[in-house]
Amino acid sequence: xxxxxxxxxxxxxxxxxxxxxxxxxxxxxxxxxxxxxxxxxxxxxxxxxxxxxxxxxxxxxxxxxxxxxxxxxxxxxxxxxxxxxxxxxxxxxxxxxxxxxxxxxxxxxxxxxxxxxxxxxxxxxxxxxxxxxxxxxxxxxxxxxxxxxxxxxxxxxxxxxxxxxxxxxxxxxxxxxxxxxxxxxxxxxxxxxxxxxxxxxxxxxxxxxxxxxxxxxxxxxxxxxxxxxxxxxxxxxxxxxxxxxxxxxxxxxxxxxxxxxxxxxxxxxxxxxxxxxxxxxxxxxxxxxxxxxxxxxxxxxxxxxxxxxxxxxxxxxxxxxxxxxxxxx
Amino acid sequence: xxxxxxxxxxxxxxxxxxxxxxxxxxxxxxxxxxxxxxxxxxxxxxxxxxxxxxxxxxxxxxxxxxxxxxxxxxxxxxxxxxxxxxxxxxxxxxxxxxxxxxxxxxxxxxxxxxxxxxxxxxxxxxxxxxxxxxxxxxxxxxxxxxxxxxxxxxxxxxxxxxxxxxxxxxxxxxxxxxxxxxxxxxxxxxxxxxxxxxxxxxxxxxxxxxxxxxxxxxxxxxxxxxxxxxxxxxxxxxxxxxxxxxxxxxxxxxxxxxxxxxxxxx
Numbered sequence: 001x002x003x004x005x006x007x008x009x010x011x012x013x014x015x016x017x018x019x020x021x022x023x024x025x026x027x028x029x030x031x032x033x034x035x036x037x038x039x040x041x042x043x044x045x046x047x048x049x050x051x052x053x054x055x056x057x058x059x060x061x062x063x064x065x066x067x068x069x070x071x072x073x074x075x076x077x078x079x080x081x082x083x084x085x086x087x088x089x090x091x092x093x094x095x096x097x098x099x100x101x102x103x104x105x106x107x108x109x110x111x112x113x114x115x116x117x118x119x120x121x122x123x124x125x126x127x128x129x130x131x132x133x134x135x136x137x138x139x140x141x142x143x144x145x146x147x148x149x150x151x152x153x154x155x156x157x158x159x160x161x162x163x164x165x166x167x168x169x170x171x172x173x174x175x176x177x178x179x180x181x182x183x184x185x186x187x188x189x190x191x192x193x194x195x196x197x198x199x200x201x202x203x204x205x206x207x208x209x210x211x212x213x214x215x216x217x218x219x220x221x222x223x224x225x226x227x228x229x230x231x232x233x234x235x236x237x238x239x240x241x242x243x244x245x246x247x248x249x250x251x252x253x254x255x256x257x258x259x260x261x262x263x264x265x266x267x268x269x270x271x272x273x274x275x276x277x278x279x280x281x282x283x284x285x286x287x288x289x290x291x292x293x294x295x296x297x298x299x300x301x302x303x304x305x306x307x308x309x310x311x312x313x314x315x316x317x318x319x320x321x322x323x324x325x326x327x328x329x
Numbered sequence: 330x331x332x333x334x335x336x337x338x339x340x341x342x343x344x345x346x347x348x349x350x351x352x353x354x355x356x357x358x359x360x361x362x363x364x365x366x367x368x369x370x371x372x373x374x375x376x377x378x379x380x381x382x383x384x385x386x387x388x389x390x391x392x393x394x395x396x397x398x399x400x401x402x403x404x405x406x407x408x409x410x411x412x413x414x415x416x417x418x419x420x421x422x423x424x425x426x427x428x429x430x431x432x433x434x435x436x437x438x439x440x441x442x443x444x445x446x447x448x449x450x451x452x453x454x455x456x457x458x459x460x461x462x463x464x465x466x467x468x469x470x471x472x473x474x475x476x477x478x479x480x481x482x483x484x485x486x487x488x489x490x491x492x493x494x495x496x497x498x499x500x501x502x503x504x505x506x507x508x509x510x511x512x513x514x515x516x517x518x519x520x521x522x523x524x525x526x527x528x529x530x531x532x533x534x535x536x537x538x539x540x541x542x543x544x545x546x547x548x549x550x551x552x553x554x555x556x557x558x559x560x561x562x563x564x565x566x567x568x569x570x571x572x573x574x575x576x577x578x579x580x581x582x583x584x585x586x587x588x589x590x591x592x593x594x595x
Contacts, residue, residue: 080419139342208438215430219416224382226486227406227434272420 003276006269010283014062017290021058022050024294026302057187058290060195064184064252065262065289066282067199067244072259073266073281074206074241077217077274078234079143085260086245089150090126093157095249098122100161100176104168115179116191116250122157123246129153131238140231141238181306182255184293191251198247202240203282209237210274217272257311258285261319268326288315330393330408330489330521332356332379337388339371339378339545347386348374350545356523356538358489361516363532364525365556366542367566372525373414375542376494379523380411393489406434410483412476412493418468424478425463428453431485450485456511457481473504480508490521498527509535533557534580541565557581 023034027049036042037050068086075084087093098118101107107114130153134146161180165173206213212233215223220230248255262285263277270276292310299305333355340347349371356362364372377383378390381397390396397405410431431453432446442450454460457477462470467478476496483491491512497505505528513535516522526532532539533553541549541556543565549556559572568585575582 076419080417082419211430211433211436211438214426215433217419218422218430219413221382221413222411222416224402225380225406225409225411225413226430226482227401227403229402267420271426272422273426 003270003280006266007280007283010280010287014283014287014290017287017294018058018062021061021290021294021297022054025049025054025297052188056189056192057184057293059192060187060251061184061290061293062286063192063195063199064248064255065258065292066286067195067203067248068255068259068289069262069266069281069285070199070203070206070278071241071244071248073263073274073277074213074237075259076263077213078238078241079147080217080219081147082264083260084147085256086241086248087154087254087256087259089130089146089242090153090157091123091242091245092249092254093154093161094122094124094126094129095119095246096122096180096254097157097160097164098125099179099253100164103176103179104164104172113190116194119253120246120250123242123249126153126157127239127242127246131242141234143234146238178306179253182253182308183296183304184252184307185304186251195247195251199244202244203278205240206237207275207278209233210278213237213274213278214272217274252307254308255289255311256308257315258289261315262288265319265322268322330358331391332490332492332521332523333391334375334379335389335391337375337378337390338386339374339383340386341383346545348545349378351388352542352545352547353388354540354547354550356490356521358521359516359519360537361512361522361524361535362538362540363536364523364540364542365527365529365532366548369544370542371545372542373494374545376411376492376523376525380409380492381405403434406486406488408488409490409492410486410488412479412483412491412496414494416479421466421468423464424459424467424470425450425454427467427478428459428463428481428485431482434486449487453481453485456484458507473500476500476504476508480511484515488520490523491515492523494525495527496524497531505531529557529562529583530575530580533582534575534578553581557583 023031029046029049033042033046034050037047071086075086075088076082098121099115102115102118130146130149133149134141165176212223212228215226215228216230216233223230263281266277266280266284270280292314293307296305296307296310335353337349337352338347339349352375364375366372374383378385379392379397381400384398392400392405393408428450429442432442432449435446436442454463457480459474459477459481462474467475470478480496497508509531512522512524536553538551539553539556540547548565549561557572559570562570562572562583571584571586572581573584574580
């Protein structure tokens, strides 16, 4: 069974990348130090690095990566568009406006929770706006309108960000740009808990909707004839996928590429059945982002490369190889 | 399973003229009914109203013993297998996966396919003669092959009724005949079969009853012998025709006339 083999391989890959993320970092610790930190007998500074910095960072990478991949696969099915990705509805734009506003006004300095909260609220604003437009006809949600509204709202948010940045100091601009490019550097246990609370139940729910999603990927009319309450499934799945995305952006900024390409890569390997596609996308997205973060931390240590650069640098060639192979087959 | 409408009126929002205007008809178990009419006469609208997609403005629709919109989508899917006009597949899928979707109305979110489901899928694959390419990607199939896959999916639903919207349009003779024979056999086995089609001659050969629509109204209905009437068809399609019994099959056959032939000039 190809699916079983791939899931096992992905679980092993995810476990290895998590272990490696905890083991390696800009501060050179030995394996013995790490183990003693986890069992609680290490000096406090070692414990802090391992338990309060590296471990939550590894978990956050896995949660955000897995969540973005599942959300991407869901958006692609619901919008019946291979180019759909988690940020297509302007969610990242809304979150960025929230975050940049906090940085520009200096409120971000008031507490580590202010920026993620503002980003999350910005993302929710985008969702409400876009869904509101798409359901305005009163005859159910039109996904074509949803897509169009998303693109337009995203453009509006870009303009807002440009405006805020144009009147900000250079230092603010730099931190804003770094935030928008996405990073796991601010990982902490509170972020991990937020990401887990949104991502894990939502992923389980979407996997439960795998069969209706299979039908919706064919067409809404056909899905109805095969027993799906299309409006309910669309609203539920879109809402849940949007919330996963909002939580991910709030805690880790705009990490591109995972949500677009991981689902396609899994589709090329095991086909389009969402019962396999969604769980495998979660595992692959989690492993991929954890690994990308490790590379981002280590390559130019102690300077960190934005993780979005790594996801694209590693992901693009990998995806092109898969694409070539599947076209040749 | 009986499908019927009584003085059904359907209007799309904002349209001045109703899409269906007082349509009354019934399809009974074990019979094949063909719905015919020019483009825009309301054939597809009638199917969508029967299937609960479009609400009735007035009049009634009955599926088994209650209106389609009073059934859940899941219950409807267990009773009626539908082959809609077109489907745009966004992602690749194998033939077996596509036919397997016909079992979805019987499965819960955590409930996998059982022996019974696999058997239903297998039967549908054999019935539609597509077993040979069951593991092929549906996006690589020809029009005729894809159409048989979609019919197999409807059969895998093990429905009491089949509803098809122009299932043989754009198919060659062989595939068209194979599909119509399959539908005839399904009706003979006790199913209720409703087909929208443009093919008057084949409808007259295969259907027990024909329903002829124009601008949302029923112009004629009944056995092919009564509906295939030259003055009625000329009126509905706005073109001169001759209707003669086919020398081979004996069923009525329509010949559209050239304008010179219609006036009798040489």
